[in-house]
Amino acid sequence: MHLSNYIKSFNYDEKPGSHLVYSTKRAAVLVLKKEIIESIESGTLSLAAEKTLSDLGIIIPDKEAEKKSMLGLIDGLNARDTGMNVTVVLNMDCNFACVYCYEGEMKGRLYMTEDIADLLIDFIKEKFTDTTKSINIDFFGGEPLLSKDLIKYISHAMKSFAGDKGAEYTFSLVSNGSLLKREVAEELKALGMQGVKITLDGPAEIHNKYRPFKKGGGSFDAIIRNIKETCDLVKIGIGGNFDQENYQRFPELLDYLEKEGLTPDKISQVKFDAVMKRPKGDASPADYVDGCMSINEPWLIAAGIYLREEILKRGYSTPRIMPMPCQVELKNSYVVHFDGTLYKCPGFIGKKGFETGSLREGMTDYSASYKTGIWKNDECLGCEYLPLCFGGCKYMTYIRDGNVESIDCKKPYLDASLEALVRQDINYRRQARAK
Numbered sequence: 001m002h003l004s005n006y007i008k009s010f011n012y013d014e015k016p017g018s019h020l021v022y023s024t025k026r027a028a029v030l031v032l033k034k035e036i037i038e039s040i041e042s043g044t045l046s047l048a049a050e051k052t053l054s055d056l057g058i059i060i061p062d063k064e065a066e067k068k069s070m071l072g073l074i075d076g077l078n079a080r081d082t083g084m085n086v087t088v089v090l091n092m093d094c095n096f097a098c099v100y101c102y103e104g105e106m107k108g109r110l111y112m113t114e115d116i117a118d119l120l121i122d123f124i125k126e127k128f129t130d131t132t133k134s135i136n137i138d139f140f141g142g143e144p145l146l147s148k149d150l151i152k153y154i155s156h157a158m159k160s161f162a163g164d165k166g167a168e169y170t171f172s173l174v175s176n177g178s179l180l181k182r183e184v185a186e187e188l189k190a191l192g193m194q195g196v197k198i199t200l201d202g203p204a205e206i207h208n209k210y211r212p213f214k215k216g217g218g219s220f221d222a223i224i225r226n227i228k229e230t231c232d233l234v235k236i237g238i239g240g241n242f243d244q245e246n247y248q249r250f251p252e253l254l255d256y257l258e259k260e261g262l263t264p265d266k267i268s269q270v271k272f273d274a275v276m277k278r279p280k281g282d283a284s285p286a287d288y289v290d291g292c293m294s295i296n297e298p299w300l301i302a303a304g305i306y307l308r309e310e311i312l313k314r315g316y317s318t319p320r321i322m323p324m325p326c327q328v329e330l331k332n333s334y335v336v337h338f339d340g341t342l343y344k345c346p347g348f349i350g351k352k353g354f355e356t357g358s359l360r361e362g363m364t365d366y367s368a369s370y371k372t373g374i375w376k377n378d379e380c381l382g383c384e385y386l387p388l389c390f391g392g393c394k395y396m397t398y399i400r401d402g403n404v405e406s407i408d409c410k411k412p413y414l415d416a417s418l419e420a421l422v423r424q425d426i427n428y429r430r431q432a433r434a435k
Helices: 034-042 047-055 063-070 073-080 114-127 144-164 182-189 204-210 220-230 247-259 298-313 394-401 411-434
Strands: 007-011 018-023 029-033 083-089 134-140 168-175 193-199 235-242 269-274 333-336
Touching: 007 411, 018 034, 018 411, 029 034, 029 411, 034 047, 083 114, 114 144, 114 333, 134 144, 144 168, 144 182, 182 193, 182 220, 193 220, 204 220, 204 247, 220 235, 235 247, 247 269, 247 298, 269 298, 298 411
Parallel strands: 083 134, 083 333, 134 168, 168 193, 193 235, 235 269
Antiparallel strands: 007 018, 018 029
């Protein structure tokens, strides 16, 4: 037996003579004595230990065979996937004037019509198979609640269809939160709404600067009021977009949430991400020029570790470090634009050459345009971080290079941060168990 290609080992001073071992393929974490690692390398490991470590993916019989098996990993995930996930862009309109708006010049009074919604409903029914157990729609915008009636129209149809097929229908929103009144949440929950992701860009002073109402004035207080009114009805996740100048103030938001009674039991998840630069030729409404072009930027590595620590130490949930294939590679994942055009990633909406068909004409082959499987090369297959990266973010590559012809390698970022992130998970899970 051999150590897997896809593990990282760190000195574990808490137990002298031991190593902290993390499987990037299984997200398994354990502490191994130095003697155990030596016995793996010498072939003298006990049968009981061999079975345990093999089940956890820490040891494997053949390193080259393991690399080859990775080539079919996502195919296997797709074969076992019983859920259908559809991101639906309901409109390109918004009542906010965010300075870094990701949709920039595409914004306007552009709305999905009921006719297009009927095509969407038919498309989902057509893609439904005997193995499909769930349908989830992530309603997106613009601001999706400006199309509340269409959410209801689609959800009535999908809830009825899924019920007849013995499947489950759920949906979520990516919303600015300003229109999420309690009566709206009650109405939509009855139709299958499970959660809402709401953006708060730090404490009120910063948030109101970056995410004001289109008519002027800050939006922070209205959002907080709506979260308080609805967090007992649906899962509220909070996101936030930071840059190099303001990320150190984001913990003030967490303290404010606690003070206002929006404690970890009221908020399902918190995750902060850096504002990305816009692709060359795109312009934000306020000509915002800050933001990152790579997750490997040193300031961003430090900011990510810092903010994740601040989230966890206050008891809020945040995503664990887990294997995560790109949405583009997932067969049962679709993105539908307001006009019925199909894509594989929300980041590429409106980008010429990244359409994957339409609701009227069906899906087209997108393997070449999106460079699926670009990670299937000797360098990536031999990298211990492959299961956490799979070639990185195609949209980030597009921002950097203007195309997706190369990978977005995360190795510098993971070299610098993985140990700290794994230790965070260990420390705060231990604290949670002790309570």
